[in-house]
Amino acid sequence: MDSEARPLHVLFFPMMAQGHMIPMTDIAKMFALREEVQVSIVTTPLNATRIQSTIDRTAQLSGHHNTTIHLLQLPCSEAGLPDGCENLDMVTTQDMIMAFFKAISLLHHPFEQLVERLRPDCIISDMFLPWTVDVAEKFNIPRLAFHGTSFFSLCVSESIRKHSPHESVASDTEPFLVPKLPHPIEMTRSQIPEHVRTRTPFTDIEEKVKEADLKSYGEVVNSFYELEPDYVKHYREEVIGSDRAWHIGPVSLCNKDEKDMAERGNKALIDANQCMHWLDSREPGSVIYVCFGSLFLIGGAQLMEIALALEESDRPFIWVAKNTDQMEEKWMPDGFEQRTKGKGLIIRGWAPQVMILNHQAVGGFVTHCGWNSLLEGVAAGVPMATWPLFAEQFCNEKLITSVLRIGVEVGAKVWAKDAKDRQVIGREEIKRAMAQLMGGGDEADERRRKASELGEMAKRAVEKGGSSSLDLDRLIDDIKMYGQQAK
Numbered sequence: 001m002d003s004e005a006r007p008l009h010v011l012f013f014p015m016m017a018q019g020h021m022i023p024m025t026d027i028a029k030m031f032a033l034r035e036e037v038q039v040s041i042v043t044t045p046l047n048a049t050r051i052q053s054t055i056d057r058t059a060q061l062s063g064h065h066n067t068t069i070h071l072l073q074l075p076c077s078e079a080g081l082p083d084g085c086e087n088l089d090m091v092t093t094q095d096m097i098m099a100f101f102k103a104i105s106l107l108h109h110p111f112e113q114l115v116e117r118l119r120p121d122c123i124i125s126d127m128f129l130p131w132t133v134d135v136a137e138k139f140n141i142p143r144l145a146f147h148g149t150s151f152f153s154l155c156v157s158e159s160i161r162k163h164s165p166h167e168s169v170a171s172d173t174e175p176f177l178v179p180k181l182p183h184p185i186e187m188t189r190s191q192i193p194e195h196v197r198t199r200t201p202f203t204d205i206e207e208k209v210k211e212a213d214l215k216s217y218g219e220v221v222n223s224f225y226e227l228e229p230d231y232v233k234h235y236r237e238e239v240i241g242s243d244r245a246w247h248i249g250p251v252s253l254c255n256k257d258e259k260d261m262a263e264r265g266n267k268a269l270i271d272a273n274q275c276m277h278w279l280d281s282r283e284p285g286s287v288i289y290v291c292f293g294s295l296f297l298i299g300g301a302q303l304m305e306i307a308l309a310l311e312e313s314d315r316p317f318i319w320v321a322k323n324t325d326q327m328e329e330k331w332m333p334d335g336f337e338q339r340t341k342g343k344g345l346i347i348r349g350w351a352p353q354v355m356i357l358n359h360q361a362v363g364g365f366v367t368h369c370g371w372n373s374l375l376e377g378v379a380a381g382v383p384m385a386t387w388p389l390f391a392e393q394f395c396n397e398k399l400i401t402s403v404l405r406i407g408v409e410v411g412a413k414v415w416a417k418d419a420k421d422r423q424v425i426g427r428e429e430i431k432r433a434m435a436q437l438m439g440g441g442d443e444a445d446e447r448r449r450k451a452s453e454l455g456e457m458a459k460r461a462v463e464k465g466g467s468s469s470l471d472l473d474r475l476i477d478d479i480k481m482y483g484q485q486a487k
């Protein structure tokens with residue numbers, strides 16, 4: 001084929017964790033739905049089964065099969081992991097997390113061989129695969145990093161990394177101002193990640209990520225301009241010093257019909273129709289949706305308090321109580337299910353989250369502040385009760401409550417990866433946050449109004465001519481230009 005007519009070939013390599021694979025599969029789909037783009041996705045066999053239905057649907061929608069999955073075998077036993085442990089949601093201990101990262105780094109050579117064979121025009125890879133930048137460099141291909149989070153949290157973490165404001169306070173609970181940001185953002189040392197406060201094996205990984213970012217062509221960000229304009233500008237002008245950070249989200253909005261939404265992440269253990277049917281019989285705006293993301297994070301004592309808060313709040317709810325079948329601790333009060341029958345739906349596995357959030361019956365979202373969940377909540381126009389646990393979630397909380405003012409804080413104060421290191425938040429606090437979120441009054445109405453307005457803006461951003469759609473056009477043009485200049 002004449003090289004001028006050859007479709008642009010973009011290769012995606014997501015980190016094998018639901019919070020990273022799901023948005024990156026959406027991005028791959030957005031590219032595949034553009035004419036003249038060929039898409040490759042690199043992953044492992046188990047993870048391929050989770051995205052296959054999305055790829056098949058994309059082919060149906062676009063009318064051509066332009067997406068191919070390329071499989072790499074994760075060397076689990078070589079890294080000290082049980083065979084088949086191919087996704088972070090299968091990892092249960094801190095030691096296993098480090099082994100998981102080791103296994104991923106062992107993919108460097110097989111990935112290089114694959115790239116040599118495929119010769120794509122661009123590699124979009126997860127930040128946690130920093131060595132992909134060296135492969136890209138070797139073949140003179142631009143590499144774009146995907147961080148999976150907001151401009152806001154990228155700006156906050158860069159400011160903390162650069163100025164270390166947490167070192168100037170006397171205690172873990174004394175607030176400090178995050179320097180040189182567009183808004184006065186206060187945090188405490190106990191809310192920032194352990195690997196930033198002190199040196200841990202994860203600090204080394206973060207340093208490699210930063211180094212790779214600096215060597216990369218740019219970054220793709222799952223956000224939209226109107227959500228955080230000051231931070232888009234700040235990131236481009238003050239942090240990276242160029243406009244090579246493209247906002248193309250909310251990427252979840254590329255799933256337009258119910259089937260796409262229900263199959264997203266493809267771990268659906270419950271019947272999505274049954275869930276929708278349950279929601280159909282509720283009053284608009286009456287249901288609280290409670291979900292803490294894709295990982296196994298909450299201990300039995302905390303789940304008990306959540307259950308009691310839900311019961312005593314006496315409002316309809318959907319509660320995603322993940323992995324509780326593997327728990328030895330007691331996590332549900334005796335008789336809870338019988339007493340809340342008809343009022344609440346407990347999902348013990350994977351929930352069709354985007355579908356739930358977009359149902360008119362849902363009036364509030366209790367969330368752990370994973371960026372995907374927050375952005376999905378924003379896109380659905382739903383106000384939130386924020387309950388950060390670890391990663392950059394405390395930072396995301398600030399955006400929702402202090403900058404956008406569409407959320408109520410539940411009151412989590414301490415960053416902790418392990419449930420046992422976290423203080424249990426009592427039912428009274430949880431009930432207070434739920435009442436503020438779902439109740440009446442000027443403040444609650446104003447939150448709902450703003451959330452709904454942002455939801456509309458999000459939808460406009462991804463429509464043709466919207467800010468995210470235009471930035472995706474710009475990104476595709478820039479990749480093409482890179483290829484022409486490299487010739």
Ligand SMILES: O=c1ccn([C@@H]2O[C@H](COP(=O)(O)OP(=O)(O)O[C@H]3O[C@H](CO)[C@@H](O)[C@H](O)[C@H]3O)[C@@H](O)[C@H]2O)c(=O)[nH]1
Nearest residue numbers: 019022147148293294295350351353370371372373391392
């Ligand atoms: O039952 C479920 C649970 C989750 N999801 C989806 O899974 C994703 C979860 O992503 P996120 O909300 O970001 O949470 P985590 O899985 O915890 O994500 C990790 O990765 C994110 C992106 O980097 C970070 O923002 C988080 O802090 C980090 O914990 C979202 O798309 C959800 O819609 C479902 O569809 N059903």
